[in-house]
Amino acid sequence: MSKVGETTLVLDLSALAHNYHYLRSKIKPETKFLGVVKAFAYGSDMVVIAKKLEQLGAYYLAVAYENEGVLLRNTGIKLPILVLHPLASNFEGLIKYNLEPSIYSKNILTQFLAEASSKQLDAYPIHIKFNTGLNRLGFSESDLDFISDEIKENRNVKVVSTFSHLAASEDANEREFSLNQIAAFKKLSGALNQKLGYAPMRHMLNTSGIINYPEAQFEMVRSGIGLYGYGNEAAVDASLQPVATLKTIISQIHHIGPNESVGYNRAFSSQELKKTATLPIGHADGIGRQYGKGKGIVTIHGKKAPIIGNVCMDMIMVDITGIDCKEGDEVLVFGPDKSAESFAEGANTISYEILTAISQRVKREVKEG
Missing domain, CATH: 3.20.20.10 (Alanine racemase)
Known part of the structure; x- marks a missing residue:
């Protein structure tokens, strides 16, 4: 996956072709x-x-x-x-x-x-x-x-x-x-x-x-x-390939001391030293407020980073305590390695909702394979 400089939805057309042919294999040629x-x-x-x-x-x-x-x-x-x-x-x-x-x-x-x-x-x-x-x-x-x-x-x-x-x-x-x-x-x-x-x-x-x-x-x-890339059941999902990968970057890293708060309405309050990352994606981009307060989890260098506090219009903050990362590093919201279905489950919803919610202001990048 190429390095990103902004929030991007990558569309893999080879995955679309795979899914089309898989579904066609389940029906008669005619x-x-x-x-x-x-x-x-x-x-x-x-x-x-x-x-x-x-x-x-x-x-x-x-x-x-x-x-x-x-x-x-x-x-x-x-x-x-x-x-x-x-x-x-x-x-x-x-x-x-x-x-x-x-x-x-x-x-x-x-x-x-x-x-x-x-x-x-x-x-x-x-x-x-x-x-x-x-x-x-x-x-x-x-x-x-x-x-x-x-x-x-x-x-x-x-x-x-x-x-x-x-x-x-x-x-x-x-x-x-x-x-x-x-x-x-x-x-x-x-x-x-x-x-x-x-x-x-x-x-x-x-x-x-x-x-x-x-x-x-x-x-x-x-x-x-x-x-x-989604079949409404795990066995079918294993045979399909997600077309869309949503990724973003770390804009800024903060070190939060005990009793400090993060975000609007002080929705997160730290009980100990924490390291947080601010990401340029929010509810105006499709990550609704229901994913705040730990219900949504992104991935940084293969490690889970839960959203903390309330989701803002243009930003979310995630807990990166214990993750070796720096400003500008890539963040995966969902994709082949972490499906939209699993991301959505954290907020008790479904892949359809998170996929269709992605704002048109998010950059689209198309690849064939």
């Missing part, structure tokens, strides 16, 4: 692969990741909102892009940039059909989202006739996929629930196919679903967190 790049590609770099996935052979990309898809189009991404949570106010831009909406409610369907009609679109691709138990977004069985009546003879749109989302695919204790979701989706998608008179492709599996329920891969699978 099954299509959708890469989820929402939230700046899980806090990394949406454009860099999308271009690499395009190169690797992904069939689709997915984002959460229209503006994320617009960013990808403006940087030359040609792959089909599914917008998972479109809003009616964004339909005009969505169509302008050839983005494909997830249609999840009567209201959204009615409004999108009106927009498609006003623009005289021809067989514009849409995706029908079914709610099979997550109870977040999606149509229910009682909506089937409404969907069919609105779409079947409508030449402005064409359903290119139906999909749903598993609620607990990583949890073996919820296997029965997941199997019931899969059965419900088969029933709903099959019924809609009959009503429409054609069969859109189907997709339901997320990363954990690819690993645990390959029999339900249908025509396409979706992966988000797995592409970035």
Whole structure:
């Protein structure tokens, strides 16, 4: 790892390729692969990741909102892009940039059909989202006739996929629930196919679903967190490679005497001689205040240095007592040798949160291997 002079998020595209090929090895060769790049590609770099996935052979990309898809189009991404949570106010831009909406409610369907009609679109691709138990977004069985009546003879749109989302695919204790979701989706998608008179492709599996329920891969699978190196269980994590490494440097070292305090509100008070290091990273960079007071731990020369006191906006202070280091030395927050999942566990949260929280002001560095 090269020497850093500032807080940097290093993105290893060879790790991304490894994860993509690993996940593909779990599905049939003919099954299509959708890469989820929402939230700046899980806090990394949406454009860099999308271009690499395009190169690797992904069939689709997915984002959460229209503006994320617009960013990808403006940087030359040609792959089909599914917008998972479109809003009616964004339909005009969505169509302008050839983005494909997830249609999840009567209201959204009615409004999108009106927009498609006003623009005289021809067989514009849409995706029908079914709610099979997550109870977040999606149509229910009682909506089937409404969907069919609105779409079947409508030449402005064409359903290119139906999909749903598993609620607990990583949890073996919820296997029965997941199997019931899969059965419900088969029933709903099959019924809609009959009503429409054609069969859109189907997709339901997320990363954990690819690993645990390959029999339900249908025509396409979706992966988000797995592409970035995390599989929601230790056995899978061992086969994946974290794409992002967050590192920083020591700005200043202090020697703290007994009864001295560190940081805002004197949240840390020393009972003995301590050596502390101040690092140029804080809650404005994604290291939230929940990691303060020893709950977050960084690594310096292979040794653990807990965060002490409160996390500041632009800085954290760590205990380096007993660590041989100097100002300017590199500090690892998370990466292949100390995963984002293990860093997040200290604050009782998950890898998704720390990864997606990394601020856009943090420098990104891309390497191929």
